[in-house]
Amino acid sequence: MTDLLRTQSLSVGRGDRVLLRDFDLAVAAGELVHLRGRNGTGKTSLLEVLAGLRPAVSGKIERPAAGLHWLGHKNALNGDLSVLENLQFWSALQHCDPKTIPAALERLGLARLRHRPSRTLSAGQKRRAALARLLVAPRPLWLLDEPLAALDVEGLAHVGALLSAQLDGGGAVLVTSHQPLPVDAARVRSLEIG
Structure with a gap:
């Protein structure tokens, strides 16, 4: 398998504090x-x-x-723009085809909300709108920080399907979550930090 991400002797800090020292990691295609x-x-x-x-x-x-x-953690949505307009803006920034947006909204259960201003969405709906960006422009590696926050059972199922599809397509995912991930446990490699 090809590594999509590799670190060597990586040290990470915040402010004047070093949080991780000499951290080595390899994440292969198809790995979560x-x-x-x-x-x-x-x-x-x-x-x-x-x-x-x-x-x-x-x-x-x-x-x-x-x-x-x-x-x-933050969904990076403009509250004055609709869900659709937010994704169109993001799509333009990424130079990707906006024709993928309707399918992304449908897949995440947001098609009927596409014209609603983002500020009127629930926390879980906002999270799903942010997750829709993953589908608008395919990338081999996803770095997801607490993607399950505020999601209900339906939202968790959507994320599980997204994760599985990413892995099945040869992509990789590195994710933080205090909750169990909504995918087959056999597909997950857990790594304890700290």
């Missing part, structure tokens, strides 16, 4: 890695460094040339 650990152990900081949003203290990171998706 569940980062686990108590709050404050550096899971989010690690994902931010892997996504290129903050610098590492030291070490080396190899990322896929075809890019990655980052989904953080």
Whole structure:
């Protein structure tokens, strides 16, 4: 299997504190890695460094040339725009085909809400709208920080289907969650941080 992400002797900090030292990780195509650990152990900081949003203290990171998706705690939706308009804006930023948006909305159970202003959505609906970005522009690697937050049973099922499809298509996922992931446990490699 081809590694889609690899770190060597990676050290990650927040402020003046080093949270992880000499962290080595390889994530292969078709693999889902569940980062686990108590709050404050550096899971989010690690994902931010892997996504290129903050610098590492030291070490080396190899990322896929075809890019990655980052989904953080915040949904990054403009409350004044509809769900559809938010995805159209994001699609334009990513230079991808907006024709994929209707199918993404349908798949995440948001088609009937596409014209609603994002500010009027429930927390779970906002989370699903953010997750729809994963489908609009395929990327080989997903870095997901607490993607299950605020989701109901239906939303969890949607995420489980997204994760399985990503793995089946040869992609990889690195995810933090305090909840069990909604996929077959045999497909998950757990990694304790801290």
